[in-house]
Amino acid sequence: MANAANDEKVGGILGWVERTGNKLPDPVVIFLFLGLILIGISVACAGFGLTAQHPTQIGADGNPAIVSSQSLLSGENIARFWVEMTTTFSHFHPLGYVLVVMLGAGVAERSGLFGAAMRAALGNAPKVILTPMVALIAMIANHAADAAYVVMIPLAGIMFHAVGRHPVAGIAAAFAGVSGGFSANILPGQLDVLLFGITEVAVEGSQLDPNWTMNVAGNWWFILVLTFIYLPVIWFVTDKIIEPRLANTPFSNGISEAETVEDPSTQLSVDEKKGLGRAGLALLAVVTVWLIMTFGPGTPLIDEAACPVALEAEGQCAAVQRLSPFFKSLVGGFMVLFLGAGWAYGAAVGTVKNHKDLVAMMSEGMKDMGYYLVLAFAAAHFVALFKWSNLGLIFAIHGAAGIEASGLPLPIAMGLIVMLSATLNLFVGSASAKWALLAPVLVPMLMLLGVSPEGATAIYRVGDGATNIITPLMVYFPLVLIFAQRWNKDFGLGSLTAMMIPYSIWMLITGLLLVVAWVFLGVDLGPGAPIAYSLPN
Template sequence: MNSDNYSERSMTDTTADTSDAKGFLAWVERSGNKLPDPVFIFFYLILVLVAISVVVALLGLTADHPTQVTADGSPVIIKSASLLSAENIQRLWVEMPKTFTHFHPLGYVLVVMLGAGVAERSGLFAAGIRQAVRGAPLFLLTPVVALVAMLSNHAADAGYVVMIPLAAILFASAGRHPLAGIAAAFAGVSGGFSANISPGQLDALLFGITEAAVDGSGLDPNWTMNIAGNWWFIAALMVIYLPVIWFVTDKIIEPRLGKWVPDERQAAEYGEEDKPLTDAQRKGLRRAGLAILAVCALWAVMTFAPGTPLLADETATPGQAWYVTATPFFRSLVAGFMILFLAAGWAYGSAAGSIKNHRDLVDMMAEAMKDMGYYLVLAFAAAHFVAMFNWSNLGLITAVHGANGIKASGLPLPLALGLIVIFAGFLNLFVGSASAKWALLAPVLVPMLMLLGISPEGATAAYRVGDGATNIITPLMVYFPLILIFAQRWQKGFGIGSLTAMMIPYSIWLMVTGVILMMLWIFLGIDLGPGAPIGYTLPG
C-alpha cells in the first residue's frame, strides 16, 4: 500500500548520486531526503504546537462556536488553551495510555490486517493477480494491467512486488516495451491508490483519522466512522482512471519509448513471475472464491433476515432510507473485511499447501502484527499530536476562521475543494506517508469543511485524490527505488529522472481528472457511499 505499507519501511536506493542534479524534482528529492522520519516530524510538530498554543493563549485568540449557545442564546466562545497549563500537562501524562489506545485508526487497521496478513502470506493475493492478467487479450493488455493494479491495492505488498514486474514481462512477451508495462502498473497501483471496487485497509486507516478529527472538533458527537463512506466515489475513480491510464500508456508513454527489441539475455531471463499457476494454486483460488461468497452470504443474513443483529434499527423514523437505519451493518464492515480476508486466505492456503494446519494460520496472523511495529510507533506519535491539537482548541478555532475566510472570499465551494486536492498532492511530494499527512491535515480540514457544508466523508475523499496522484513522481515514496530496480532490469542506466519523467504524464492526468470528478461530485450532490452524502448540515 502506497508509502503506508506496513511490512517495508525502506528500500535500498541503488540509484546514482543525485546531489548535483538540477530542476524542480531534484530539489524535491534533496529537500525530502533532509526531512526526518515521520515519527520525529510529529515530535517536532508537537514542540512547535506547544509554543504556538502558549503564544495564542497569551494573545487571547477566540472564535464563536458554530453549534453551541449559552442560556441567553449567544454563541459559546471557544478559547485557545496553552498546552503548558497545569491541566494539559496533567492530561498528557495521566491519559497517555488512553490517548494511544483510543486513537481511532489503530483498532480499525489492526483488525483488518489480521485477515489481510493471512491472505497475503498464504499466496492468495499473488496468485490472484497472476491469474487475472495472464490470460488478457493483447488489445486489452493495458487496461487489464491497469485494472488489476488498482484492485491489487487490497493486497498491500503484492501490488508492487508481483504486479509491476509481471506487467513488464507480459508486455515484453507481447512484443511491447516492458517499461510501458511497468509504467501502467505503477500508475494503477500507486497513482490509483484510492481507486478500487470496494473499501479496504486504506479506508479503515483514513476514516479512523477522520473520526478522530470529528470527535476532537466537538461539532457532531453523533457522527461515526463508516468504512464504506467513500465506496461510490472510489469506484467512480477506478472507472475514470482506467481509460486515463490506458490512454497515457498507449498514446503518450509507449510511443516515446519506441519499439522493444530484447537482447539474448533479456529474452532468456524473463523470470518466473509469468509461470502458470499449479493445479493446487488454481484449486486454492476456487476455494477462496467460495469462501468470499460464504462470508458475503453470512453478512447478508445477519443484516436482512428478521431479528438478526445487523438489521436496521426498529426504532428508526418511518420513511428513513434503509442505509441510515442500518448503522450496525456499516460499523461491522471493518470486522467483515477481516473475516473475508481471513477466510479467503485460509481456504486458498489449505488447498495450495501454504497453510498446513491451524498453527500456520496463527503464525501468519502473528507475522502480520509484527509488520505493524513501525505503524504502532507512528500511531503513538500521531495520536498525541492530534490529541494535543484538540486540547489547545487551535483546530476548531482555525477551522472557524478558515471557513469564514472562504465564505468572505466568495470562492465557489467546488473550486475551494479542488484547491485542497491540489494542496494535498503537493504536500505528498515531501511527506510520503498517507496516514501521517492526513493526521496533520484532518484536525483543521475536516471541521473547516463541515462548517462549509462538506461532510467528513467528502473531506476524506478530497484528500485521497490529491494523495494518490503524486505518489508516482516523488522519490520519497518507499517503493520508488524498487520500481527503479525493476526498470533497470530491462534498460540499463534508467535513473530516477527517467522514471519520474515517464510517470509525470500519468500524475498530471490523474490529478486533473480527479479534481474534476471531485468538483462535479459536489456540484451534483451525489452520495460518496451508502449512508454518506457529500453535503453536510451541522446538528441543531
Template sequence: MSDKTPGAAPAEHQKGILGLIERTGNRLPDPVFIFFYLIIAMAIVSIVADFANMAVEHPTRVDDAGNPVIVDAISVFSPDSIRHLLVEMPEIFTGFHPLGYVLVVMLGAGVAERAGLFGTAMRAAVRDVPKFLLTPAVALVAMMGNLAADAAYVVLIPLAAVIFAAAGRHPIAGITAAFAGVSGGFSANLLPGQLDALLFGITEAVVQPLDPGWVMNIAGNWYFIAAMTILFTPVIWYVTDRIIEPRLGKWTGGAVLGSTNPDDDASAELTAGQKKGLAHAGIAVLVIALVWILLTVDVLALVTGGSASLYGGNAPLFSADTSLSATQRLVPFFSSLVAGFMLLFIFAGIAYGRAAGTIRNHRDIVDMMAGAMKDMGYYLVLAFFAAYFVELFNQSQLGLIFAVNGANGIENSGLPLPIVLGLIVLFAAVLNLFVGSASAKWALLAPVLVPMLMLLGVSPEMATAAYRVGDSGTNIITPLMVYFPLILVFAQRWVPSFGLGSLTASMLPYSIWLLITGIAMTVLWVFLNLPLGPGATVQYVLPGAG
C-alpha cells in the same frame, strides 16, 4: 538507493525542480519525528494563542441564556492539560481511532497475503488477457491490488513487465502502467479496504468533538473510489499506449531476460493447487458475503411480506428503531464492515492456503497473523505520535479556532465550494511530494480541513475523498515514496541504463493526467451533489447549526 545505481545521478547532482525536490525531501526527518517536532511547535503556538486570548464562537453550542459558547485557546501547559496528557497517555494511544480499525483489517489481510492468495489472484487476472486489452487490464488489477498493500508493488509491477515483454511490448511500459495503477491510483478501488479504515478512523477522531453522533462508515467513499477506478483506467491506458510506449521504442530484447531474472517464476503457469486455491477462496468470499446479507436483511419478513422476523424483530446489523431512516438503520452494517473484511480475508486466505499447500495447520495461520502485526511495528510508533498530535489539537482547541476562521475566510472570498475542494486536492498533491505517508499527511491536515469544511456544509466523507485524490496523484513522481527506488530496480533489470530521471520523466505524464482527471471528478461530484457511498452525501448540516 546508492549513488552507484546505473544510470542514476547522485541526488546532489540532480538539476532543476526534480533535483530541488529530492534534495529538500532527503533533508526532511522521518514522519515520526515530524510529528514529534509538530507537537513541540503546537505546544508553543498554544501558549502564544492563550496569551493573545484567541477565541471564536462555537458554531453549534449555546449557553443557558441562548448565547453562543465562546471557544478559547488553551495552553497545553495548563495544569488540566498536563494532567490529562500524562495521566491518560495509554488511553490517548489505544483510543486513537485508526489504530484498532487498521490492526483488525491487517489481521485478515496478513493471512491472505502470506498464504499467497493476493499474488496468485493478481497473476491470474492478467496472464491471459488479449494483447490489445493488456494495458487496461494491468491498470485495473493494479488499482484493485491496493487491497493487498505491499504485495501489489512486489508482485504485480515486475509481473507486468514480464507479461508485456511476452506480448512483444516494451516491459518498461508494463512497469509504468502497473506503477501508475498501484500508486497513482492508490485510493481508487472497486471495494473499500484497509486504506478506508485507516483514513476514516482519523476523520472520526477529528469529527466527534463537533458531532459526537457521527460514526465512521468504511464504505463512506465507496461510490467515489469506484468512479475513480473507472475513470483512471482509460487515462492510464491512454498515457501508456499513446505517450510512454512510443517514447520507449520497439522492444527487441525478448520475453525473458535469462536465468538470473527473478521475475521468471512470476510468468509461469498457475499450478493445480493454486487454481484449486483460487476456486476455494472464491467460495469463501461468497459465504462471508452471504452471512453478512443474512445478518443485515430481515429474511423472513422479506420472504413472507409480513412483520415477522428471523431475528426477533430485526436483523442484527439493521437497527430496530423504526423512527430512523433506512440509511440510519444501516449504521450497524456500515460499522461492521471492518470486521467483515477481516473475516473475508482470513477465510479466503485459509481456503486458498489449504488447497495450495501454503497453510498446513492452525499454527501457520497464527504465524501469518503474527507476521502481519510485526509489519505494523513502524505504524504503531507513528500512531503513538500522531495520536498525541491530534489530542494536542483537541486540548488546545486551536483546530476548531483555525477551522472557524478558515471557513469564514473561504465564505468571505466567495469561492464556490467545488473550486475549494479542487484547491484542497492540489494542496494535498503538493504536500505529497515531501511527506509520503497517506495516514501521516491526513493526521496533519484533517484536524483543520475536516471541521472547516463541515462548517461550510461539506461532509467529512467528501473532505476525506478530496484528500485521497490529491494524495494519490503525485506518489509516482517523488523519489521520497518508499517504493520508488524498488521500481527503479525493476526497470533496470530490463534496461540497465534506465535511471532516476528516466523513471520520473516516464511517470510525470501519468501524474499530470491523473491529477487533472481527479480534480475534474471532484469538482463535478460536489457540483452535482452525488452520493459518495451508502449513506454518505456531499452536503452536511452540523447538528445544532443555524
C-alpha cells in the same frame, strides 16, 4: 546494480523535491516537532485570547458558546498528557481498525492468495486490451499492499514483453495503477479503514456532530468511479505517450546482475487454481453471513430503534442511522473475509497446513505493523494536543468564515485542498501521516462549509495518490527502478520520474474534475454518505 544510472540526478522541481525530502526527518519525528510547535502556538493564542463562536452549541446566556484557545502548558493539560498517555494511544480509532483488518490481510498475503489472484487475472489478457487490464488489476491490487508492488509490477513487464511490446511500458502502467491509483478501487479496503479512522477522530475532536458515524464504505461510489476515470487515462498515457517514447529504446531479455526478486510466472498450478476456487467460495460465504446478519431474522446489524419510521417521516432523523451497526461491522467483516479466503487458498496449495500456520501468518502480519504502531503513537498524541488546545476547531471556524467572506466558490476551495495534499505528498509519503496532520482542521472546516466528513476524506485521497509516482521519496520507488533496469540497465532515477510525470499530471487533472463534478451533482459518495452536509440543530 551498481552503475551510473542508479546515481542519476534529477533536475528541476523533482530534483529539488528529492534533495529537500531527503533532508526531512522521519514522519514520527515530524509529528514530534509539530507537536512542540503546536504547544508554543497554543501558549501564544491563549495569551492573546483567541476565540471563536461555536456554530452549534449554545451558552448559558442563550448566545452561541465561545470556544477559547487553551494553553497546552497549563497544569491541567500537562497532567492530562501524562496521565492519559496510554488511553490516548489505545483509543486512537485508526489503530484498532487497521490492526483488526491486518490480522486477516496478513493471512491472505502470506498464504499466496493475493499473488495468485493477480497472476490469474492478468495471465490470459488479450493483447488489444492488455494495457487497460494491467491498469485495472493494478488498481484493484491496492488491497494486496506490498504484494501489489512485488508481483504486479514485474508481471506487467513480463506480459508486455510476451506480446512484443516494450516491457518498461508495462511496468509504467502497473506502477501508475498500483501507486498513482492508490485511492481508486472497486471495493473499500484497508486504506478506507485507515483514513476514516482518522476522519472519525477529527469529527470527535471538533465536537460539531456527536451523532456522526464512521462508515468504512463512505467513499465506495467515489473510488469506484475514480477507478474507471483513471482507467482510460492510464491506457491513453501508456499507449500514446509512454510507449512511443520508448520505441527507440532497446531492451534486454530481462536478465541482469541485479536480480534480487524472482520473476512471477503467469502460469498457475492445479493446486493454485483449486485454491482460488476455494477462496472464492469462502468470500461468498462471508458475504452471505453478513447479508443474513443485516437482513435476516433479528437483523443484528440493523438498529431499528435508531430512527423510527415516524421520526424519519418528520425529518427528525435519517434512515441511514439504522445502518450504523452494519457500517461499523465492516472492519471486522474485512478481517473475516481476508482471513477466510486466505485460509481456504492456503489449505488447498499447502501454505496453511494447520492452525499453527494460520496463527503464525497473523503474527507475521502484526510484525509488519511495528512501524505503524510507532507512527500511530505519535499521530494520536499530536491529534489529542490539537483537540485539547481547541485550535483545530478555532482555525476551522475562522478558515470557513474566511472562505465564505472571500466569495471563493466551494469547488475551487476543494480543488486547492486536492493540490495541497498532492504537494505535501511529495515530501511525506505516508497517507495516514498526512491525513492525521490535515484532518483536525480540514474536516471541521469543510463541515462548516457544507461538505461531509466523507467528502473531506475523498478530496484528500485524490491528491494523495496522484503524486505518489513522481516522488523519489516514495518507499517503493527504488524497487520499481530495479524492475525497469532488468530490461534496460541504463534506466535511471531521472528516466523513471520523467516517464511517470504524464500519468501524475493527467490523474491529478481528472481527479480534480471528478471532485468538482461530484460537488456540482451532489450525489452520494457511498452508501449512506452524501457529500452535502448540514450541522445538527
